[in-house]
Amino acid sequence: MAFQLDSKIPEGPLKDKWTEHLFNMKLVNPANKRKFRIIVIGSGLAGGAAAASLGELGYNVDCFCFQDSSRRAHSIAAQGGINAAKNYPNDGDSVRRLFYDTIKGGDYRSREANVYRLAEVANSIIDQCVAQGVPFAREYGGLLDNRSFGGAQVSRTFYARGQTGQQLLIGAYQSLQRQVAKGSVDMHVRTEMLDVVKVDGHAKGIIVRDLVTGEIRRHAADAVLICSGGYGNVFYLSTNAMGSNVTAAMRAFKRGAGFANPCFTQIHPTCIPVSSEHQSKLTLMSESLRNDGRVWVPKKAGDDRAPRDIPEDERDYYLERRYPSFGNLVPRDVASRAAKERCDAGFGVGSTKLAVYLDFSDAINRLGEDVIRARYGNLFQMYEKITAENPYKTPMRIYPAVHYTMGGLWVDYNLQTTVPGLFALGEANFSDHGANRLGASALMQGLADGYFVAPYTVGNYLAEHGSMNAEGKVTTEHAAFDEVEKEVRDRLDRLMAVQGERSVDSFHKELGLIMWDNCGMGRTKEGLQKALQEIPKLREEFWKNVRIPGDATSFNPELEKAARVADFLEFGEIMCHDALDREESCGGHFREEHQTEEGEALRRDDEFAYAAVWEYMGEGKDPELSKEILEFENVKLTTRSYK
Amino acid sequence: MKITLHVWRQKDANSQGGMEPYEVDGVSADMSFLEMLDMLNEQLIVQGKEPIAFDHDCREGICGTCSLMINGVAHGPDGSTTTCQLHMRSFKDGDAIHIEPWRSRAFPVVRDLVVDRSSFDRIIQAGGYISINAGNAQDANNLPIAKHDSDLSMDAAACIGCGACVASCPNGSAMLFVAAKIGHLAHVPQGQPERAKRARDMVAQMDAEGFGACSNHYECEAVCPKDIPVSFISEMNKDFMKASLCGDS
Numbered sequence: 001m002a003f004q005l006d007s008k009i010p011e012g013p014l015k016d017k018w019t020e021h022l023f024n025m026k027l028v029n030p031a032n033k034r035k036f037r038i039i040v041i042g043s044g045l046a047g048g049a050a051a052a053s054l055g056e057l058g059y060n061v062d063c064f065c066f067q068d069s070s071r072r073a074h075s076i077a078a079q080g081g082i083n084a085a086k087n088y089p090n091d092g093d094s095v096r097r098l099f100y101d102t103i104k105g106g107d108y109r110s111r112e113a114n115v116y117r118l119a120e121v122a123n124s125i126i127d128q129c130v131a132q133g134v135p136f137a138r139e140y141g142g143l144l145d146n147r148s149f150g151g152a153q154v155s156r157t158f159y160a161r162g163q164t165g166q167q168l169l170i171g172a173y174q175s176l177q178r179q180v181a182k183g184s185v186d187m188h189v190r191t192e193m194l195d196v197v198k199v200d201g202h203a204k205g206i207i208v209r210d211l212v213t214g215e216i217r218r219h220a221a222d223a224v225l226i227c228s229g230g231y232g233n234v235f236y237l238s239t240n241a242m243g244s245n246v247t248a249a250m251r252a253f254k255r256g257a258g259f260a261n262p263c264f265t266q267i268h269p270t271c272i273p274v275s276s277e278h279q280s281k282l283t284l285m286s287e288s289l290r291n292d293g294r295v296w297v298p299k300k301a302g303d304d305r306a307p308r309d310i311p312e313d314e315r316d317y318y319l320e321r322r323y324p325s326f327g328n329l330v331p332r333d334v335a336s337r338a339a340k341e342r343c344d345a346g347f348g349v350g351s352t353k354l355a356v357y358l359d360f361s362d363a364i365n366r367l368g369e370d371v372i373r374a375r376y377g378n379l380f381q382m383y384e385k386i387t388a389e390n391p392y393k394t395p396m397r398i399y400p401a402v403h404y405t406m407g408g409l410w411v412d413y414n415l416q417t418t419v420p421g422l423f424a425l426g427e428a429n430f431s432d433h434g435a436n437r438l439g440a441s442a443l444m445q446g447l448a449d450g451y452f453v454a455p456y457t458v459g460n461y462l463a464e465h466g467s468m469n470a471e472g473k474v475t476t477e478h479a480a481f482d483e484v485e486k487e488v489r490d491r492l493d494r495l496m497a498v499q500g501e502r503s504v505d506s507f508h509k510e511l512g513l514i515m516w517d518n519c520g521m522g523r524t525k526e527g528l529q530k531a532l533q534e535i536p537k538l539r540e541e542f543w544k545n546v547r548i549p550g551d552a553t554s555f556n557p558e559l560e561k562a563a564r565v566a567d568f569l570e571f572g573e574i575m576c577h578d579a580l581d582r583e584e585s586c587g588g589h590f591r592e593e594h595q596t597e598e599g600e601a602l603r604r605d606d607e608f609a610y611a612a613v614w615e616y617m618g619e620g621k622d623p624e625l626s627k628e629i630l631e632f633e634n635v636k637l638t639t640r641s642y643k
Numbered sequence: 644m645k646i647t648l649h650v651w652r653q654k655d656a657n658s659q660g661g662m663e664p665y666e667v668d669g670v671s672a673d674m675s676f677l678e679m680l681d682m683l684n685e686q687l688i689v690q691g692k693e694p695i696a697f698d699h700d701c702r703e704g705i706c707g708t709c710s711l712m713i714n715g716v717a718h719g720p721d722g723s724t725t726t727c728q729l730h731m732r733s734f735k736d737g738d739a740i741h742i743e744p745w746r747s748r749a750f751p752v753v754r755d756l757v758v759d760r761s762s763f764d765r766i767i768q769a770g771g772y773i774s775i776n777a778g779n780a781q782d783a784n785n786l787p788i789a790k791h792d793s794d795l796s797m798d799a800a801a802c803i804g805c806g807a808c809v810a811s812c813p814n815g816s817a818m819l820f821v822a823a824k825i826g827h828l829a830h831v832p833q834g835q836p837e838r839a840k841r842a843r844d845m846v847a848q849m850d851a852e853g854f855g856a857c858s859n860h861y862e863c864e865a866v867c868p869k870d871i872p873v874s875f876i877s878e879m880n881k882d883f884m885k886a887s888l889c890g891d892s
């Protein structure tokens with residue numbers, strides 16, 4: 001049974017769609033809002049902003065996070081900045097240009113109407129954040145400063161030193177805590193959602209586990225918002241936090257929510273390279289560094305000289321050579337692939353030869369060390385702590401790493417999944433970044449969804465389908481809760497009962513390697529088919545041989561990890577199915593069979609201009625594909641060129 | 644490297660805890676401190692023992708989740724760093740390392756090295772925000788803010804809420820944390836309307852949570868991974884005094 005996918009894109013010209021839709025949506029009157037309860041999973045930029053805004057409007061909100069505080073979600077780690085089309089620098093920016101850059105940057109695999117709305121509300125985000133007290137970087141005149149990011153030829157990125165994510169999250173967190181104090185939001189920390197409960201097809205609640213006491217609890221609501229971030233940790237090594245996981249989205253998928261474009265993952269070009277087998281995570285060096293850093297490798301393969309001993313004319317500034325107009329500021333997918341190409345060809349540097357140089361010496365000579373320190377001081381410090389090398393004196397070594405996932409739960413224009421009443425916001429949905437996300441756009445999307453889209457579209461759903469009187473409300477006494485809670489308990493019992501020989505991490509690492517080798521920066525039909533053989537075998541072994549110490553009725557981090565890895569072991573397969581189906585290269589998805597003579601991604605618009613939406617068909621069965629054909633009325637599909 | 648660890652083990656908030664010794668072999672200098680603990684936990688799990696519980700998440704020094712008193716120093720010997728960014732090259736073969744949880748009455752132990760820092764959230768709930776609903780804001784550039792003020796605000800806002808300041812203070816005081824939160828909003832014009840009330844209410848909540856008072860040891864500043872200066876405490880004291888004398892305005 002294929003999905004009937006209705007994207008619900010409003011009629012009318014692109015620039016009027018959101019305005020018209022705002023008028024046409026139904027409202028819940030202020031006195032009635034308190035009769036509704038809304039569940040928000042996750043407290044990052046999307047979840048935190050949505051929970052705070054819905055609380056401000058007068059709804060009752062239950063917000064859940066697995067961390068010990070709602071201030072710790074991984075949005076906090078975003079370094080570089082947030083885009084908006086304010087055009088403060090007077091350099092030709094506009095909503096239309098931000099829209100165009102984003103849709104082109106996504107390699108024409110996102111929905112026009114959603115991307116336009118994102119560009120449209122971006123300016124309000126900056127206003128909102130400044131009003132909350134976010135200390136964005138300023139000029140001496142007291143006005144906001146901007147810098148450039150990859151994939152754009154204007155300066156539209158707002159930033160707060162190297163910790164824009166933390167500052168925006170603190171803004172949302174403070175608004176959220178204000179609502180907690182007012183009693184409109186109940187914040188449930190160290191609590192993980194383990195399933196969605198549906199009644200008559202609509203999402204009506206969730207089952208959670210209290211991570212401190214192990215208690216399994218039920219929560220009923222009139223709508224459920226999944227804001228649980230991305231699934232980059234399916235690769236084990238990524239720039240995600242250790243706890244980032246796919247569980248909420250995967251549970252929704254199993255309850256009938258379509259999962260769109262799971263193979264679209266972003267490999268970020270500037271990360272600190274892997275140094276040992278014990279490595280637990282990878283650290284990003286902000287893309288903003290490419291404003292002043294130049295990327296190069298030696299012209300001679302296997303050149304072992306120290307970087308400073310390699311004369312200028314023996315260096316290959318390959319991004320400037322291949323892409324003269326964007327140079328070091330090409331989008332992430334292009335920069336990552338170019339680094340891989342050089343390293344595969346034997347030009348890599350450092351002990352592992354899986355690294356390229358990011359060199360600041362020209363910028364330091366031009367601007368002075370002080371200016372560079374003011375711009376990137378904390379990033380340089382972080383680099384030095386991890387590598388014990390001083391980037392003011394010797395170039396950084398960098399290599400691509402898994403960073404962000406453009407795929408996610410399929411949502412319509414209202415951010416609603418294929419399950420009515422179940423919404424997905426931020427990185428957890430698929431809608432705005434196509435096959436590649438531009439830098440400084442993740443923060444923009446999370447906050448756009450949370451502050452300015454969901455508060456209206458969720459209200460519209462409640463006005464249409466919600467029940468204001470007690471008789472129409474689903475409570476946790478409903479039989480559907482009994483059933484789902486039993487499944488949750490059975491699954492945890494099964495995990496605890498295995499008592500095998502291998503740790504959870506050892507399985508996670510093995511899965512990560514399968515994914516990286518076969519569904520990473522370069523993908524082939526052969527490799528993906530191999531992964532589809534290997535993942536089920538690993539999953540089978542996991543369920544026979546994993547060892548989880550302790551018990552399920554108290555604080556048990558190994559059990560938390562095991563439940564998440566169990567989901568990754570199913571999810572990895574869906575990613576490979578998707579990558580196999582998409583017989584083209586676009587954005588972060590590079591099928592080696594489909595490339596130009598120059599090694600650039602070769603899109604096949606006639607056959608693949610669609611969002612691939614996967615449907616769960618039951619245990620042990622392959623997922624089924626439905627397609628949302630992407631219509632482009634306002635941009636012309638061209639081969640992306642940054643030359 | 645071979646390292647001897649002495650680690651605080653405690654089943655839950657109500658159980659008696661104690662130090663347990665562990666030997667870890669094959670530690671490399673490039674490993675992070677937490678990766679060394681991962682390695683030990685992997686061994687413990689395979690041996691059928693309970694792994695050591697510790698808090699961590701982003702592992703890049705920004706989320707503020709990781710903690711640990713390492714040889715009596717919050718976040719270890721390096722300075723200006725979080726435990727997750729501490730690397731084993733800061734230690735040498737044969738070292739003995741003592742690892743304890745954050746020590747404070749206001750941070751009860753959850754298990755082993757994991758503590759409950761929800762008191763920090765409640766301090767923010769008491770007034771650590773600017774009261775603005777989504778949708779109310781004027782154009783961002785309508786309000787110029789001198790770079791100097793904005794930079795000071797940012798210096799305070801860099802606080803990651805880890806609690807190292809509390810753990811290091813002989814009084815278990817949270818003054819540096821609270822001062823940083825107050826300082827962040829006190830240095831920008833948007834924060835002015837609620838400035839006095841904010842200082843009064845947040846300080847009152849800090850006291851209610853059982854944190855101690857400041858007696859100028861400055862241990863907090865010495866261990867702060869984000870180098871928040873104690874000058875913010877003086878500013879907070881001024882705001883608090885003013886609020887107490889003059890009321891809310």
